[in-house]
Amino acid sequence: MPFAIRSPSRLRSAVLRLVPALILIATPVAVRAEAPRLVVLDDDGFGLAQTMVISAPGVRVLGITGVSGDQWAKEVTAHQLRGVEIAGRTDIPVVPGATFPLRNSEALTERWEALYGKLVWKGAWMKRWVEPTDQKLPPYHGPDVVPDLPEGNPTHKAANELAANFLLRTVHAYPGQVTIIATGPFTNLALAQKLDPAFAGLAKELVYMGGSLNPRQRLPGKVATQFAREFDNSPRREFNIRFDPEAASIVMRAPWKRIVMVPVDPSTQTELSAALLARLSAADTPVARALRGHPAGFPLWDEIAAAVWLDPTLITLSREAYVDTNTEFGPGYGDILSWNEGYQPGLGEQKELVVEEVDVPRLEALMQRLVDSPVRPAAR
Template sequence: MKFPSPTLAAAAASFLSLVPVGSATKVILDNDWSTAGFIPFLLALNAGWDVLGLVGDTSNSWALQTSLHGLATLEVGNLSSCIPVYKGADYPLLNTPELFQAWEEVHGVLPWQGAFAPENLTEEAAGADPTSGDPNRVAQAAFLEGYPNGTLTGEYAAAWMIEQVHKYPGEVMIYAAGGMTNVALAVRMDPEFAKLAKGLVIMGGYIDVNLLQVTGSVNQADMNSDINLMIDPEGSKIALTADFPNITIVGNAANQVMPTQAYWDEVYQVKNPYTSLAYNYYGTTFAFWDETAMFAVLDPANVLNSTSFYLDVDTAWSSPTYGNIHGYQEALMPTAQKLQKVNYVLEVDSTKLLAEIKQSLQYPKTCADLC
């Protein structure tokens, strides 16, 4: 491990003591699922974790579309009979496409606008996921993995999440790699929800990346913008200031590991539905974002460098950093609000991450393995 300072080393040691270990850990995965977005749940299953269910949220697309992608990609691997999928909230707590686009007119356009990008029915017909417009419409052409045969579980996602942490107090890790709306709703619905969970891990929370947003390509700006938090800034603040036993932020570190064509060629040496989808549709343009977040909490040894600080989320609509995080050391943190100390991942073991993704894809678990 490499630690630049004794303070950082101590923080990293504290982080490692908080990360859950062992096959007994249960996990709920809340994400904006897509055709090639299944690797996080395969990683969890490969590590022996008990995946209680998936939740689809509004972030890259609307919650209905992402939930159906989650179901479809479970069906690809014969996992839908033992892992349920719950549809999350359609809308963030306050934000809407109209408000989001008005904010962009004042503060500048995001390179990736997710579900709040202007509606484009032509692109949807060609295979794009829905954006703006009616959140209940489904673009079937986007299901390159195949449209699901089953149905989503009817219970409200936030209510089900609350039910699970009460059923398994102290055992359920909440993984949130899309918008934070469903987590925020569960926090507001039940004051015991956060403290009864084992912890929260999120993909998002970039910090000090403004220079990267302005000196590189638009793609680089995209990789350093925080749509997962910005789609629902108020929900993000509620989730990240709730009293979870520990909160792990995988922000900048999520950009650490990029796939290459040579890597996908290697993965595809074993052919199955998951390696085929990853090989054909994951691409080499973006980093292993969601995968890094899952990997970071599977084993303490997966994190090579980390720190900790108190975190707030900017919820001022008038701010150009609306939806972005701000960190504080304890001596300088605000006293008028209750902030939580978070574990902030700075570096993961990239070699091990690639190896575990490969293993998870080439030899995925099925429901028969989980009985």
């Protein structure tokens, strides 16, 4: 029987029932459901910071790119592949990146040390500690060696693409939408910028862990004192920047819409203590189980960068500054340079939001929630 309206009151009732459906049909999808935040993770390893972002609701990780730094790029890629396997997110592409810095090298670093003194940490070039430390020394090997991983070797393969090309392709595919969280040296980003000067401007923002301004040891104890050796006598030096200073300067002078710098400074408030690690590893989730063999004691360097992107209200103290890197081969090679408004030399330095302090209890609570959460499917 065809639809028929039998009375004015029933007509009004039928129209009222149709209005919400008509509004829903006419409303764009972006209004009905907030679009996911798009991000690429660029790092010289894989750890808690990456799993935090992968586990966060409303986030779509477009890819993970590797770069030499703490380890050589091939070993980094293996850790990243295994990391997404453990997290149950092998849908996220892992893309290999730059093996060598733009200009710096192991030989050049040894020459610098002979002239200006020993570095505390040299990453993939590290052969021995200068003085005793509780931190384990990774095995020294060449760039083509990938040792068996303590977390198990990956079973799937990396993307058949290079990181710089992937970064360029991604920002062109999603102009103005992609955040890049960089927690290693900047070689991949610098290569992308040099290949295509539009790269930085097409991204939404850059959030990076790197650099050092004026950190002070804030926590007591032997572990905090050992990590303070990196900045006690050289407060402007930090490994991620020092490993490839030329790349850092290229990236810092690129025309990003927004840059958030997470230097060493706020990390001195934090520590992946045995107690915190026990809490994080207590849940019955893949990530929590993987943390049960993780060494304790490290500051939460990369985790802060991930956390303040996920929840900017964690930042309790920040300031704006123009930032660049010293690329002169002298005692300050790789050190951070910074200026207040009007004092910068005007050679392309960009204004950055510099994170100085964070709410540590809320940071740890966020880490706990994300580690305890079940594996999330990709946000679409």
